[in-house]
Amino acid sequence: MKARMLATRVALPVLAIAAVSAQxxxxxxxxxxxxxxxxTFLANNNPVSQALLTYKADFEKLTGMxxxxxxxxxxxxxxxxxxxxxxxxxxxxxxxxLPSREGEQFAAAGWYGDLTAMAKDAVxxxxxxxxxxxxxxxxxxxxxxxxxxxxxxxxxxxxxxxDIFKKCGIEAPKTIKDVEAAAEKIKTCDGTVTPFVSRGLKxxxxxxxxxxxxxxxxxxxxxxKSNLCSAKAKDALDTYSRLLRDFGPPGVVNYSFxxxxxxxxxxxxxxxxxxxxxxxxxxEGGARLKDTGLLPFPAGDAGQVPTTIGWGMAVSSHSRQxxxxxxxxxxxxxxxxxxxxxxxxxxxxxxxxxxxxEYRKWIDEEPVRxxxxxxxxxxxxxxxxxxxxxxxxxxxxxxxxxxxxQDLILKxxxxxxxxxxxxxxLDALIALN
Numbered sequence: 001m002k003a004r005m006l007a008t009r010v011a012l013p014v015l016a017i018a019a020v021s022a023q024x025x026x027x028x029x030x031x032x033x034x035x036x037x038x039x040t041f042l043a044n045n046n047p048v049s050q051a052l053l054t055y056k057a058d059f060e061k062l063t064g065m066x067x068x069x070x071x072x073x074x075x076x077x078x079x080x081x082x083x084x085x086x087x088x089x090x091x092x093x094x095x096x097x098l099p100s101r102e103g104e105q106f107a108a109a110g111w112y113g114d115l116t117a118m119a120k121d122a123v124x125x126x127x128x129x130x131x132x133x134x135x136x137x138x139x140x141x142x143x144x145x146x147x148x149x150x151x152x153x154x155x156x157x158x159x160x161x162x163d164i165f166k167k168c169g170i171e172a173p174k175t176i177k178d179v180e181a182a183a184e185k186i187k188t189c190d191g192t193v194t195p196f197v198s199r200g201l202k203x204x205x206x207x208x209x210x211x212x213x214x215x216x217x218x219x220x221x222x223x224x225k226s227n228l229c230s231a232k233a234k235d236a237l238d239t240y241s242r243l244l245r246d247f248g249p250p251g252v253v254n255y256s257f258x259x260x261x262x263x264x265x266x267x268x269x270x271x272x273x274x275x276x277x278x279x280x281x282x283x284e285g286g287a288r289l290k291d292t293g294l295l296p297f298p299a300g301d302a303g304q305v306p307t308t309i310g311w312g313m314a315v316s317s318h319s320r321q322x323x324x325x326x327x328x329x330x331x332x333x334x335x336x337x338x339x340x341x342x343x344x345x346x347x348x349x350x351x352x353x354x355x356x357x358e359y360r361k362w363i364d365e366e367p368v369r370x371x372x373x374x375x376x377x378x379x380x381x382x383x384x385x386x387x388x389x390x391x392x393x394x395x396x397x398x399x400x401x402x403x404x405x406q407d408l409i410l411k412x413x414x415x416x417x418x419x420x421x422x423x424x425x426l427d428a429l430i431a432l433n
Contacts, residue, residue, distance in 0.1 A: 159282060
């Protein structure tokens with residue numbers, strides 16, 4: 001099965017209609033309509049929500065509503081959501097979601113409120129629903145229902161220390177093989193830093209591994225069966241695990257974005273493969289501002305096929321005030337707020353923001369920001385949203401991918417054993433789809 005590609009030219013008819021329909025209703029729109037209400041937001045404490053919530057007071061002033069934030073780290077956030085949803089509770093009105101991960105599963109469970117009509121009819125004049133990335137909107141549409149509105153555009157990119165590369169006589173890598181060669185040279189040249197770091201935590205691995213798999217030319221499914229034991233997929237498993245095993249930090253099997261960004265920001269890693277969202281975190285304090293280069297992950301036999309996804313804002317199907325909840329979603333995904341988030345290093349899902357004069361000025365202030373924008377352009381035009389298996393049980397599929405990689409990092413299995421065990425478990429998941 002070919003990777004599901006994101007292309008900015010993809011159009012979704014419902015939002016094309018929305019631009020016309022919204023004009024008829026904009027004159028009646030009142031941001032103070034739900035004054036006095038309290039909306040509860042279940043947030044993942046990642047850079048996207050952190051940037052958004054910088055402007056929490058602005059939302060409350062604009063609407064007269066109170067925003068109650070229920071924030072957790074990603075895994076805990078999902079556990080909290082499962083508890084609330086399984087209890088049919090109205091404790092959560094709005095929650096963050098990754099359509100590429102749990103979209104099919106949450107839609108099948110009936111957890112998403114349908115935003116289709118709201119995006120057409122209950123919009124302020126300047127909202128411009130059609131200005132959002134139509135590829136991301138399409139990715140959040142299941143069974144004809146729009147389940148969330150895009151908050152950002154993201155994917156893992158390659159961060160590297162230009163000063164260390166210069167000291168060690170290394171050119172910026174152009175291929176995956178170059179990355180490994182650079183890691184080998186850095187290991188000898190500068191023993192004080194970790195040559196390479198990326199995600200090694202089991203449920204987090206698929207986000208970065210998928211990019212390596214697709215660049216090498218592998219696929220998750222072929223002829224309806226799991227395809228990890230194909231030659232290309234085994235090459236990807238071996239390459240990714242070897243980079244972390246031979247050149248990664250101790251305990252890398254516990255590493256996700258928090259640990260990776262801290263290691264790189266602290267000057268203790270020469271190369272890091274992590275989310276484009278982490279620019280804000282990595283640049284915190286300014287120590288890495290002048291010695292960091294950014295690239296899409298270097299090419300494999302299939303070229304560059306970056307992982308490209310986006311967080312969405314969803315209204316709970318159990319909320320007793322979906323209309324008020326929609327006001328928060330609309331505000332959070334509006335052109336004004338997304339521009340403000342972009343100025344904090346959160347890539348906007350609205351292509352027009354990239355041409356905004358204030359945003360362009362911010363980009364041009366630092367070379368690393370220009371490289372970040374260039375990498376985002378590649379993500380937007382070449383990206384694949386296939387992270388894990390394109391089935392309802394996508395979250396479970398990521399566990400088996402992660403297990404296979406961890407088995408190789410820890411030398412607990414051979415590549416053939418690891419892929420065979422994973423394929424057996426994944427075929428069972430595919431059969432249930």
